[in-house]
Amino acid sequence: xxxxxxxxxxxxxxxxxxxxxxxxxxxxxxxxxxxxxxxxxxxxxxxxxxxxxxxxxxxxxxxxxxxxxxxxxxxxxxxxxxxxxxxxxxxxxxxxxxxxxxxxxxxxxxxxxxxxxxxxxxxxxxxxxxxxxxxxxxxxxxxxxxxxxxxxxxxxxxxxxxxxxxxxxxxxxxxxxxxxxxxxxxxxxxxxxxxxxxxxxxxxxxxxxxxxxxxxxxxxxxxxxxxxxxxxxxxxxxxxxxxxxxxxxxxxxxxxxxxxxxxxxxxxxxxxxxxxxxxxxxxxxxxxxxxxxxxxxxxxxxxxxxxxxxxxxxxxxxxxxxxxxxxxxxxxxxxxxxxxxxxxxxxxxxxxxxxxxxxxxxxxxxxxxxxxxxxxxxxxxxxxxxxxxxxxxxxxxxxxxxxxxxxxxxxxxxxxxxxxxxxxxxxxxxxxxxxxxxxxxxxxxxxx
Amino acid sequence: xxxxxxxxxxxxxxxxxxxxxxxxxxxxxxxxxxxxxxxxxxxxxxxxxxxxxxxxxxxxxxxxxxxxxxxxxxxxxxxxxxxxxxxxxxxxxxxxxxxxxxxxxxxxxxxxxxxxxx
Numbered sequence: 001x002x003x004x005x006x007x008x009x010x011x012x013x014x015x016x017x018x019x020x021x022x023x024x025x026x027x028x029x030x031x032x033x034x035x036x037x038x039x040x041x042x043x044x045x046x047x048x049x050x051x052x053x054x055x056x057x058x059x060x061x062x063x064x065x066x067x068x069x070x071x072x073x074x075x076x077x078x079x080x081x082x083x084x085x086x087x088x089x090x091x092x093x094x095x096x097x098x099x100x101x102x103x104x105x106x107x108x109x110x111x112x113x114x115x116x117x118x119x120x121x122x123x124x125x126x127x128x129x130x131x132x133x134x135x136x137x138x139x140x141x142x143x144x145x146x147x148x149x150x151x152x153x154x155x156x157x158x159x160x161x162x163x164x165x166x167x168x169x170x171x172x173x174x175x176x177x178x179x180x181x182x183x184x185x186x187x188x189x190x191x192x193x194x195x196x197x198x199x200x201x202x203x204x205x206x207x208x209x210x211x212x213x214x215x216x217x218x219x220x221x222x223x224x225x226x227x228x229x230x231x232x233x234x235x236x237x238x239x240x241x242x243x244x245x246x247x248x249x250x251x252x253x254x255x256x257x258x259x260x261x262x263x264x265x266x267x268x269x270x271x272x273x274x275x276x277x278x279x280x281x282x283x284x285x286x287x288x289x290x291x292x293x294x295x296x297x298x299x300x301x302x303x304x305x306x307x308x309x310x311x312x313x314x315x316x317x318x319x320x321x322x323x324x325x326x327x328x329x330x331x332x333x334x335x336x337x338x339x340x341x342x343x344x345x346x347x348x349x350x351x352x353x354x355x356x357x358x359x360x361x362x363x364x365x366x367x368x369x370x371x372x373x374x375x376x377x378x379x380x381x382x383x384x385x386x387x388x389x390x391x392x393x394x395x396x397x398x399x400x401x402x403x404x405x406x407x408x409x410x411x412x413x414x415x416x417x418x419x420x421x422x423x424x425x426x427x428x429x430x431x432x433x434x435x436x437x438x439x440x441x442x443x444x445x446x447x448x
Numbered sequence: 449x450x451x452x453x454x455x456x457x458x459x460x461x462x463x464x465x466x467x468x469x470x471x472x473x474x475x476x477x478x479x480x481x482x483x484x485x486x487x488x489x490x491x492x493x494x495x496x497x498x499x500x501x502x503x504x505x506x507x508x509x510x511x512x513x514x515x516x517x518x519x520x521x522x523x524x525x526x527x528x529x530x531x532x533x534x535x536x537x538x539x540x541x542x543x544x545x546x547x548x549x550x551x552x553x554x555x556x557x558x559x560x561x562x563x564x565x566x
Contacts, residue, residue, distance in 0.1 A: 018536055224483065
């Protein structure tokens, strides 16, 4: 597909999108080649776009598309001049089938579960780059066209087309066009699938206020892929963990931006706008992940953190000590300075800014955080809480200098000014009182 | 886009076993495709009740309800890319009624959820 889709074509594409997984999995089974099957289903789509506007949508569009796709597959095999015995057998089977009236019900009978799983694992093969995996998954599993994927990722259509062609070539050259991951390697291979689904979701999530509706749609496609995976591999705890994380994060979509499209931070969001329907599904998925013994895994822990926010009726009711505990657990799996910084924020929010500050200061030499404005910003916040206003002012100024977003810069400069005002207002005496009162509170809390 | 399908019909009989089997297959396909979030069939209206507010008065009314024409028989909630997909889905489901329950007449209403937000 190189042309833009006009309104007249949208109805055809809609039917095709629904039927596409079945088309591609059936063809893959016949041709023993997933990328080739994908090419031929695209050709069936083009045939429908050409025919249906004049003939009308057939009564059984799925059967029509299936027959068209099978014809394309047959033509293809004929063109290859039937070099292999395998192909001869397939062709004779298919020719016998061609004579019969295509039957939608028999197609519905096919359990495409294993084929679908094969499709997803092929598209998300670890040998492919993340970008290539995302493009293939969106095309082969979600039925997005190349131009739609390009618009969603804000890159030229030719870039996506090239990415898809190259990925398919890599699969062909590596002999991976029709590979079945063994059950025992499923969990291992699953991580490369989960990674890509989360990448697709996040690409849409960070662009929830984008100009083009296709960018936020990536969120929905990520969620849908997550649900597909859970249905196909219901015993994999991390599939449920990732789905839980995506549902819980997506539940906040309506509250994440203001009228002007500017982002609203989690703690400032109007929680009435959070989607309770979606939160419930997220909690169910998290429950599944835990029931399958996956509570301590990468996505499930992050989902548990999102669940703490989702369950707090007000920002003030957030269980920060619990969140800090989850971040500590997460640090055990992925020792990342960003996770450590988040843990410090949670500990600070839980009422122990001194312990939090010790963690943040321990991260001062982390190369990954050298230019990251949130480290001095968090530090300034903690210093402010401890009444060390002059140091807080310096930290906020450092953060403002590092921030690239103008809106954030403004916010950080305001906080620096606030800290400066606090230095001027309060003398040395009141600072001591502030520290003492915090210490008292801590003593009460820890001493019981 | 989240949509609710509301099935309405004057048809009072029970669905045929053939229809139930085919509808079940379709539902399973749609769950596995990650599109269907929830669905359910409803017991006949005669077994339900209505709580009505009219002229400032509240009243609880038992069935049967003589004035009922098309009665809601079931619903489904889907998440789909757009209205075209929603129509394609409903068309496939109604086609299934046509094949499995000749003579059945009814309406599949497609309603999009009001999204909260600014």
